[in-house]
Amino acid sequence: MLGLGVGGVAVGMFHLITHAFFKALLFLGAGSVIHGCTEEQDIRNMGGLRRFMPVTFATYACGMLALCGFPLFAGFWSKDAILHAAHGWGVSRGPFYLGAIGALLTAFYMTRQMYYVFFGPQRVTVASVGAAAPAAHAIPAEEIEPVFSPRPGEVCAIADPHESPSVMTRPLVILAVSAVFLGFVGTPAWPWFQSFLAGEAVRFGWDGFGEPGLLSLMFVSSLIVFAGLGVGWWFYGRKPIVRVTDPDALEQLQPGIFHALANRLYVDEFYNATVIRLTRFCSAFAAWLDRWIFGGAVNLVSWLVTGLGWLDAGVDKYVVNGGFDEGCRDVARGGRFFSHLQNGRVQNYLRVIAAALVVLAVLLLWGHRG
Amino acid sequence: MITLLTLLPMVGGLLVLAFYRSRDLARLFAVIFAVGALAIALLFWHGLAPAHPGMQFEETHAWVPSLGMTYHVGVDGLGVLMLVLSAIVVLMSLAASWANEKQSAVYLALVLFLEAGLFGTFTALNFIHWFIFWELSLIPAFFLVRLWGGKARARAAAQFFLYTMVGSVALLLAFLALFLATSAPGRPGSFDFVELAQLAQSGQLAGALAQNLHWFGGSPDHLAMLLFWAAFLGFAVKTPVVPFHTWLPLTYAEAPSETTMLLTGAMSKMGVYGFLRILLPIFPQQMQRAQTPLLWLAVATIVLPAFAAWVQKDLKRTFAYSSINHLGYCVLGVCVAVKFTGTDAGLAAEKAAALTGVLLQIFSHGLTAAALFWFVALLERRSGGLRGIDDFGGLRTIVPVFSGLMGIAIFASLGLPGLNGFPAEFLIFKGAFPLAAWATSISVLGLLMTAVFLLTVIQKVFSGPVNSRWEAMADLTTSERLALLPVIALMFVLGLYPQLITGMVHGTVMQWVMSLNQGMRF
Numbered sequence: 001m002l003g004l005g006v007g008g009v010a011v012g013m014f015h016l017i018t019h020a021f022f023k024a025l026l027f028l029g030a031g032s033v034i035h036g037c038t039e040e041q042d043i044r045n046m047g048g049l050r051r052f053m054p055v056t057f058a059t060y061a062c063g064m065l066a067l068c069g070f071p072l073f074a075g076f077w078s079k080d081a082i083l084h085a086a087h088g089w090g091v092s093r094g095p096f097y098l099g100a101i102g103a104l105l106t107a108f109y110m111t112r113q114m115y116y117v118f119f120g121p122q123r124v125t126v127a128s129v130g131a132a133a134p135a136a137h138a139i140p141a142e143e144i145e146p147v148f149s150p151r152p153g154e155v156c157a158i159a160d161p162h163e164s165p166s167v168m169t170r171p172l173v174i175l176a177v178s179a180v181f182l183g184f185v186g187t188p189a190w191p192w193f194q195s196f197l198a199g200e201a202v203r204f205g206w207d208g209f210g211e212p213g214l215l216s217l218m219f220v221s222s223l224i225v226f227a228g229l230g231v232g233w234w235f236y237g238r239k240p241i242v243r244v245t246d247p248d249a250l251e252q253l254q255p256g257i258f259h260a261l262a263n264r265l266y267v268d269e270f271y272n273a274t275v276i277r278l279t280r281f282c283s284a285f286a287a288w289l290d291r292w293i294f295g296g297a298v299n300l301v302s303w304l305v306t307g308l309g310w311l312d313a314g315v316d317k318y319v320v321n322g323g324f325d326e327g328c329r330d331v332a333r334g335g336r337f338f339s340h341l342q343n344g345r346v347q348n349y350l351r352v353i354a355a356a357l358v359v360l361a362v363l364l365l366w367g368h369r370g
Numbered sequence: 371m372i373t374l375l376t377l378l379p380m381v382g383g384l385l386v387l388a389f390y391r392s393r394d395l396a397r398l399f400a401v402i403f404a405v406g407a408l409a410i411a412l413l414f415w416h417g418l419a420p421a422h423p424g425m426q427f428e429e430t431h432a433w434v435p436s437l438g439m440t441y442h443v444g445v446d447g448l449g450v451l452m453l454v455l456s457a458i459v460v461l462m463s464l465a466a467s468w469a470n471e472k473q474s475a476v477y478l479a480l481v482l483f484l485e486a487g488l489f490g491t492f493t494a495l496n497f498i499h500w501f502i503f504w505e506l507s508l509i510p511a512f513f514l515v516r517l518w519g520g521k522a523r524a525r526a527a528a529q530f531f532l533y534t535m536v537g538s539v540a541l542l543l544a545f546l547a548l549f550l551a552t553s554a555p556g557r558p559g560s561f562d563f564v565e566l567a568q569l570a571q572s573g574q575l576a577g578a579l580a581q582n583l584h585w586f587g588g589s590p591d592h593l594a595m596l597l598f599w600a601a602f603l604g605f606a607v608k609t610p611v612v613p614f615h616t617w618l619p620l621t622y623a624e625a626p627s628e629t630t631m632l633l634t635g636a637m638s639k640m641g642v643y644g645f646l647r648i649l650l651p652i653f654p655q656q657m658q659r660a661q662t663p664l665l666w667l668a669v670a671t672i673v674l675p676a677f678a679a680w681v682q683k684d685l686k687r688t689f690a691y692s693s694i695n696h697l698g699y700c701v702l703g704v705c706v707a708v709k710f711t712g713t714d715a716g717l718a719a720e721k722a723a724a725l726t727g728v729l730l731q732i733f734s735h736g737l738t739a740a741a742l743f744w745f746v747a748l749l750e751r752r753s754g755g756l757r758g759i760d761d762f763g764g765l766r767t768i769v770p771v772f773s774g775l776m777g778i779a780i781f782a783s784l785g786l787p788g789l790n791g792f793p794a795e796f797l798i799f800k801g802a803f804p805l806a807a808w809a810t811s812i813s814v815l816g817l818l819m820t821a822v823f824l825l826t827v828i829q830k831v832f833s834g835p836v837n838s839r840w841e842a843m844a845d846l847t848t849s850e851r852l853a854l855l856p857v858i859a860l861m862f863v864l865g866l867y868p869q870l871i872t873g874m875v876h877g878t879v880m881q882w883v884m885s886l887n888q889g890m891r892f
Contacts, residue, residue: 279680279822286677294613298533 010194011081014186017193018074021182022066025175029060032164032172033117043113044244048122052161055169057118059176064114066179068107068229071222077183079103080221087217100224107228112236120240122161188214371427372443375410375453376489379403379460383482386475396475400482401464407485408457414450420874423881425449425495425564433499438549438558443493447878448646451729451871452492452639455736458860459635460485465853466628466744470751473628477518481632484510488636492643497545497561501538504640508534511637514629515621526617526624533607533617541604544597548652551578567651571885575652598656601649609641609697612670619682622690627747630686634693635740639732642700646728646882650704654886657708664705665809671698673812676819680826685749685757688827689742692783695816696735696791702813703728703798706805708886717805721883724801729875730794730868737864738782738791741857745776748850752843759827764836769845773832775854782861784824785817790864 034041036053050057066073069080083103086096163169186193188208195202209215235249251258260266382403389395418426425444433439445453463481467473487507494500508531516527548566552575553559560566569575579597580590588596607614622630649657657664672695679691703724709717749772750757766773782789785796795817802810846854864870 279677279819283677283680283819286674287681289674290616290619290678295616297613298529298616302532 010197011078011085011186013197014193015075015078015082018066018078018179018182018186021175022063022073022075022179025059025063025172025179026067028168028172028175029056029063032056032168033060035164035168036161043116044241044246045123046117046161047120047241048118049161050118052122053163055163056172059169059172060118061114062176062179064110066183068110069103069221069225070229071218071225072180072183074179074181074183076221076225077187080218081186081188083221084214084217087213100221103221104224104228104231107225108232111229111232115232115236116241119237121242123241123244371410371414372429372445372493375407375414376443376486376493378407378410379482379485379489382406383479383486386479386482390475390479393471393475396478397464397468400478401461401468403482404457404461404464404485407489408454408461411450411453411457414445415454415874418445418447418450418874419877420447421877423877428495433496436558437498438496438553438561439498440496440562441499442496442562443499444495445493446881447875448643448729449492451733451875452643453489455639455733456485456488456492456636459632459736459740460488462635462740462744462857463628463631466631466747468853470626470628470747473518473626477514480510480514481629484514484632484637488640491640495563497549497563499561500563501542501545505538507637507640511629511633514632515625518626518629519624520626521624522620523624526621529617530621533614537604537607537614540600544600544604547579547583547593547597548575551575551582553582563647563651567885570652570654571888576655594653595656595659598649598653598660601644601653605641605644605649606667607641608644609638609701610671610694611641611667611701612674612694612698615671615675615694618694619687619690622693622743623684623686627686627743627750630690631740631743631747634690634743635736638693638697639736642697642704642728642732645701645704646725650708650882651885654708657705661705661708661806665702665806668698668702668705669809669812671695671701672816673698673819676816676823680819680823683758683760685746685759685827685831686743688759688823689739689746692742692820692824693735693739695820696731696739696783698816699795699798699813700728700731700735702802702809703731706802706809707882709805718883718887720801720804721886722801722879723797724805725879725882726872726875727794727797727799727801729879730790730797730864730871733871734782734790734794734861734864737857737860738779741779741854741861742776742783744854744857745772745779748772748846753840759830762831762837762840763834764832765840765843766832767836768840768843771846771851775846775851775858777828777832778858778861780824780828782865784821788862788865790861790868792865793868 033046033049033053033056036049036056037046040046062073066075069075083096083099086099087093089095184190188211189206190202190204191208192202235253248258263269382399385403386396386400389399414427423446425446428444429441431441433441460481464478467478467481484507487503487510490503491500491507494503512527512531515523515530517523519526545561549559549561551559552566552569560569566575569578576590576594579593583590583593603614605611607617610618622633625633675691675694675698679688679695682688682691707721707724709721746757749762752769753761778789782791785791799810799814802813
């Protein structure tokens with residue numbers, strides 16, 4: 001990507017191709033190592049595999065050196081071409097220095113990994129691979145070499161690291177050969193690959209190295225690689241890593257930086273705290289909206305309709321029906337009252353008639369006199 | 371021919387009812403009739419002339435001439451697509467019910483009646499005739515939810531029925547107004563979709579509204595807008611469009627999963643069908659004028675349910691929200707297609723892409739969503755009704771075939787290239803982006819969230835630590851695998867060869883685009 005960015009399209013492609021080979025080699029090698037250690041992936045639980053898996057070791061070393069850009073390996077030619085392009089980029093020197101630092105770090109961490117995995121005493125234990133591992137013999141803790149640091153009385157076991165079958169090692173060898181020699185299709189002396197991309201005829205000539213600054217740059221980049229390898233050796237190679245629990249050399253030196261790096265500079269945590277939390281919030285908000293606003297509106301309407309229904313029923317029952325019932329009761333009361341007038345008792349009738357006669361007589365008499 | 375198609379499941383339903391004593395016989399008859407219906411629907415597919423615009427296989431009989439009611443049926447690319455989809459989904463649902471003893475002969479008969487309602491809705495071209503089937507299809511659906519649903523089935527069924535009714539009533543009023551507007555002295559008005567569409571596109575409908583209806587002193591423009599929103603409400607509830615969707619998660623979750631297959635696979639498409647058959651041809655200017663709010667609704671329908679789906683704890687509710695989200699893409703596709711900029715004939719290609727995408731999405735979502743709920747039904751049968759996302763874990767190692775096939779359906783749902791969801795959503799977005807860039811850009815969030823919540827389902831149900839409770843869970847039986855196989859195969863076929871559908875609907879889409887571009891030009 002750096003190559004493309006600084007305008008070196010052809011060299012970028014070149015590195016892409018060589019990278020494809022040695023990175024494939026490294027991953028297959030890693031697979032072989034993991035397989036050989038019965039599915040162990042933690043490099044702290046490896047060590048000394050050089051003796052058990054020689055083919056894997058040799059091929060992996062080729063891949064590692066190619067990746068670091070060790071002189072004459074594939075990565076050297078392609079990486080160097082990119083650095084050269086970056087160095088000649090008119091806009092800024094920044095990418096060049098970044099690339100150089102990257103190369104230094106690559107050499108360093110690959111060296112560290114090599115020492116962890118292939119050098120020093122063997123540290124594969126059953127404790128680290130699970131009790132059911134097939135290639136293991138149970139050994140009482142007391143008989144085990146102290147490098148495994150078992151607790152006393154604990155039954156521990158050593159797994160048998162073994163070389164992978166040829167179906168795994170053969171591709172490794174093929175890729176290792178490519179990792180060593182593939183770079184020669186794109187050297188300054190014979191830039192076949194670049195010419196192929198540009199559609200030009202390729203020509204051979206040592207004067208390709210004569211380009212100004214190229215040789216010194218190659219020298220510098222080799223120095224960088226050696227520096228990386230040297231620093232790696234300084235930290236991890238001088239004395240063997242003995243115990244699984246030994247702290248990392250870097251950790252002893254700079255625990256703060258080591259832990260920040262071990263936690264991937266907290267990038268995951270950063271995403272957790274920002275993007276994922278925001279998404280969770282949006283989701284909760286959408287669900288809340290559904291439940292209380294949209295659903296709430298529907299429920300409100302349904303309550304309103306139900307309320308109207310009750311209101312209507314209430315009006316019917318107490319106002320309309322109530323008025324009607326009251327009217328009916330009045331009529332009934334009136335009827336009951338008037339029914340007293342004709343309750344069939346002849347004495348009452350005679351009494352009323354007599355009273356009426358008296359009133360009539362009084363009125364007549366009064367009127368006559370007036 | 372179309373009449374025969376609609377009658378077939380109805381007769382089948384009655385026959386199934388007659389055999390209610392023997393469930394074995396009943397289910398056999400039900401499947402035979404569903405297969406027959408699918409065969410006839412496929413004959414329509416085969417017989418349709420794709421390049422021919424307009425309706426085909428038409429039948430017209432006078433019914434109640436004085437009220438403008440005719441028996442008028444016919445199909446175009448859209449109609450055939452819906453018929454085939456309905457027939458497939460009904461068959462899938464019956465296959466899912468096959469071994470479910472709780473779902474008696476009456477259940478199967480109701481499914482067939484529902485199929486008849488769907489066929490009627492998707493072929494009728496006269497509003498009254500269409501409306502009868504639109505409402506008729508609700509009744510079997512109501513009873514399927516009400517009688518065979520989960521704990522809250524009574525509430526769910528009532529809400530589903532009433533909410534849809536509210537929309538339908540608004541729709542009915544709008545069409546009565548159109549009928550009144552188009553009637554002249556001595557001549558009844560029109561309920562005919564084709565006729566109304568022609569009137570609308572030639573501009574006569576607006577004139578008729580101005581002449582015959584002047585309610586509350588509103589201008590004809592306002593009146594036409596009012597009618598549009600009333601009709602819109604009917605389809606917005608059915609589709610559903612946010613914020614008219616709240617009946618859906620409850621109903622989908624409470625309905626038996628085999629019924630949910632029908633609801634999401636076929637019935638939810640009635641809403642989108644209404645958008646395409648009624649709103650787009652009859653109210654193009656109104657849609658164009660209301661485009662901004664419509665696009666907002668479409669965006670809300672895509673984005674909000676996608677977010678809400680992530681926090682659901684019930685698989686069926688998750689897929690229910692996912693269903694709303696997927697239909698949101700259809701609404702988006704329809705709403706962008708009405709954009710008209712005056713001179714931009716070049717946008718015709720984009721409109722065609724969006725509308726073709728909508729049709730693909732209708733079919734593809736019907737297939738995928740029905741399949742997802744089928745898998746939920748299979749899972750429920752094995753788990754004794756449990757279907758919480760957190761109830762499972764590590765099923766991948768216990769029931770690998772089930773997990774694999776359901777995984778394919780989930781990936782189809784989230785739009786993985788190669789499966790049926792991808793060409794549909796891709797075409798919609800391809801068409802929508804040049805027409806309404808902002809709405810499309812926001813809608814992409816919905817795509818992203820769909821991936822998030824569907825992968826969460828995979829992670830929690832299929833991966834992770836094995837839940838020891840389900841260690842004895844049985845994987846799919848041979849007959850279940852055989853039943854699912856054609857569905858999964860169809861997902862791949864449509865994903866790799868969408869021309870199967872796009873070729874069939876091409877004439878219909880082009881006709882829409884042309885009439886849209888003409889109808890806007892005044």
